[in-house]
Amino acid sequence: xxxxxxxxxxxxxxxxxxxxxxxxxxxxxxxxxxxxxxxxxxxxxxxxxxxxxxxxxxxxxxxxxxxxxxxxxxxxxxxxxxxxxxxxxxxxxxxxxxxxxxxxxxxxxxxxxxxxxxxxxxxxxxxxxxxxxxxxxxxxxxxxxxxxxxxxxxxxxxxxxxxxxxxxxxxxxxxxxxxxxxxxxxxxxxxxxxxxxxxxxxxxxxxxxxxxxxxxxxxxxxxxxxxxxxxxxxxxxxxxxxxxxxxxxxxxxxxxxxxxxxxxxxxxxxxxxxxxxxxxxxxxxxxxxxxxxxxxxxxxxxxxxxxxxxxxxxxxxxxxxxxxxxxxxxxxxxxxxxxxxxxxxxxxxxxxxxxxxxxx
Numbered sequence: 001x002x003x004x005x006x007x008x009x010x011x012x013x014x015x016x017x018x019x020x021x022x023x024x025x026x027x028x029x030x031x032x033x034x035x036x037x038x039x040x041x042x043x044x045x046x047x048x049x050x051x052x053x054x055x056x057x058x059x060x061x062x063x064x065x066x067x068x069x070x071x072x073x074x075x076x077x078x079x080x081x082x083x084x085x086x087x088x089x090x091x092x093x094x095x096x097x098x099x100x101x102x103x104x105x106x107x108x109x110x111x112x113x114x115x116x117x118x119x120x121x122x123x124x125x126x127x128x129x130x131x132x133x134x135x136x137x138x139x140x141x142x143x144x145x146x147x148x149x150x151x152x153x154x155x156x157x158x159x160x161x162x163x164x165x166x167x168x169x170x171x172x173x174x175x176x177x178x179x180x181x182x183x184x185x186x187x188x189x190x191x192x193x194x195x196x197x198x199x200x201x202x203x204x205x206x207x208x209x210x211x212x213x214x215x216x217x218x219x220x221x222x223x224x225x226x227x228x229x230x231x232x233x234x235x236x237x238x239x240x241x242x243x244x245x246x247x248x249x250x251x252x253x254x255x256x257x258x259x260x261x262x263x264x265x266x267x268x269x270x271x272x273x274x275x276x277x278x279x280x281x282x283x284x285x286x287x288x289x290x291x292x293x294x295x296x297x298x299x300x301x302x303x304x305x306x307x308x309x310x311x312x313x314x315x316x317x318x319x320x321x322x323x324x325x326x327x328x329x330x331x332x333x334x335x336x337x338x339x340x341x342x343x344x345x346x347x348x349x350x351x352x353x354x355x356x357x358x359x360x
Contacts, residue, residue, distance in 0.1 A: 002029040003133055004050065008040045008068065009057040009084070014109070014116075018055055018084070021122045028053075028129060036060045037068030044077065053080045053129055056103070058094045066094050069101040080104050080132045084125070087111075092213040099182045100217075104132045104326065108207050131179065131298055131327055169288035171198040171357055172235075172251075176275030178205040178297025180326025182214055184346055185295075186221060189240060191350035193359050194223040199258075200240040201229075201251070203275040205297065208246035215242045231262035243273040250281035258285060271301055275330075279305025283312040290315045291356050293349060294340075297330035306339050318342045318352050 005022050007030055009015050019030045032049055034040035037060060043049040058065040065083060072079055083106040085095040095106050107124045110116045130136065173196075177184055181204045192200075204214065212228045218240070219226040229241040229249055235258045243249035247262040261281075268274040275294075279302065282290055290313050294302045309315055317340050319331040324346035334340050344352055 003027060003052040003129070003135075004029060004031045005053050005055060005129070006030075006032045006034065006040060006043065006049070006051040007055045008034045008037060008060070008065070009055070010035050010060040011057070013113075014057070014084075017116050018125065021125050022055070022129070024122075025126055025129075027135060028126075037063030037065060037071070040068060041071060044079075045075070051079070052133060053082065055125070056081050056083050056098075058083060058085045058091055058098065064094075066098055066101065069098055069103060073101055082107060082125075082128045082132060084109055087207060087209040092209045093216075095210065096182060096213045096217050100186065104128070105179050108210075127298075166288055170286060171289045171291065172282065172287050173198060173200040173291045173293065173353060173357070174275075174278060174282060175200065175202045175293040175295065176278075176297070176302035176330060177202070177295035178299065178301065178327070178330060180296035181205070183326070184320070185214075185218060187346050188295075188350045188353070189218050189224065189226060190221040192222065192224045192240075193354060194238065196224060196238050196354070196357055196359055198237055198357055199235040200224075201249070201278060202240060202242045203249065203273045203278050203301075204242060205271055205273070205301070206245040208244070211242050211245040218242075229260045229262065231260060233260045235259065243278065246272055248277050249273050250277060251285060252281065253285060269299070269301065271299075275302040276305035276308075279309045283309045287313065289356075291353060292317045293320075293353065294318070294331045294334045295320045295346075295349075296325040296327050298327045299329050300333040302330055303333045303337055303339065306334065307337065310339065316341050316356055318344065318349060318356075320349065321345050 005028050007015055007018050015033050022028045022030050032043055056065045081103045083095055083098045083103045085091045085106050086109050105128045107128055110121050215226050215228040224240055226240040229243050244262055248265050250261045251258050252261050292306050292315055319334045319340040321343050322328040
């Protein structure tokens with residue numbers, strides 16, 4: 001049976017483009033269109049229109065996407081909502097808030113009409129619908145957004161982890177996440193203590209513009225300082241650094257310190273930033289203990305980097321469990337490869353991080 005989709009967008013052109021994209025896949029059918037959030041609420045609550053998923057614009061007259069999501073929350077209306085947003089500063093900020101208020105995922109609107117017609121935008125829309133509705137990715141897609149989950153054989157979790165016997169061991173925390181990550185991070189970072197005694201690195205799959213808004217929002221909510229990573233910046237304890245969207249992030253030696261290196265090199269497996277690259281860079285540094293955390297997300301990013309890191313360093317790996325994941329992809333691959341020391345629900349991850357850094 002085809003999945004019913006409601007499109008909410010004030011642009012007639014975007015409504016047509018999105019309808020054509022969605023209806024091109026036989027699994028989906030656009031059943032209703034709305035030009036703003038208020039019109040959509042009428043369809044859902046007055047006309048009792050039943051839909052499986054909603055494609056939502058953010059900036060619209062009368063009622064925008066954020067107010068629409070807040071109304072759904074107030075009415076306790078459960079819906080799968082995918083935000084299709086611009087990368088403008090305000091759009092990025094509001095998109096982060098939309099994820100807080102129940103949006104499943106977001107897709108960035110192309111900058112021009114030519115890009116609207118390309119396969120990447122089409123595939124991003126169809127992939128988000130597929131994952132949110134727990135369907136397989138479309139077989140006719142020419143440009144996969146994420147690599148396929150790798151085939152694994154070892155499901156036995158690693159148990160060995162030896163604490164450093166140094167009085168003040170050098171530690172770092174490295175977190176990887178994708179779909180569902182912003183919401184997951186809001187359940188973790190604000191619960192971390194202000195003084196953690198080490199740096200925290202985060203790779204969240206996002207394009208340029210969105211990671212700054214995510215960093216600012218997490219900083220508002222948290223005791224520990226949170227910021228978007230800057231090229232050449234020396235790592236400081238008690239600071240959370242979020243990899244800048246559209247860049248690859250590595251950590252390099254700078255004398256007795258470590259510094260952030262951001263590059264515009266090509267995406268790896270379609271990802272920029274890519275968690276594998278971040279993890280691999282830590283293998284060459286003088287950390288005594290590295291705590292790796294893999295959260296919700298589609299694909300397998302992080303597994304290869306953690307495997308490489310484990311060959312050279314003393315690491316402890318925390319994976320989010322299936323029940324609390326928005327998308328059980330990245331943690332599943334880590335677990336299936338026997339790399340997880342601990343598999344726990346989202347609400348326990350902050351305390352597990354603190355425990356493994358010696359903070360109580």
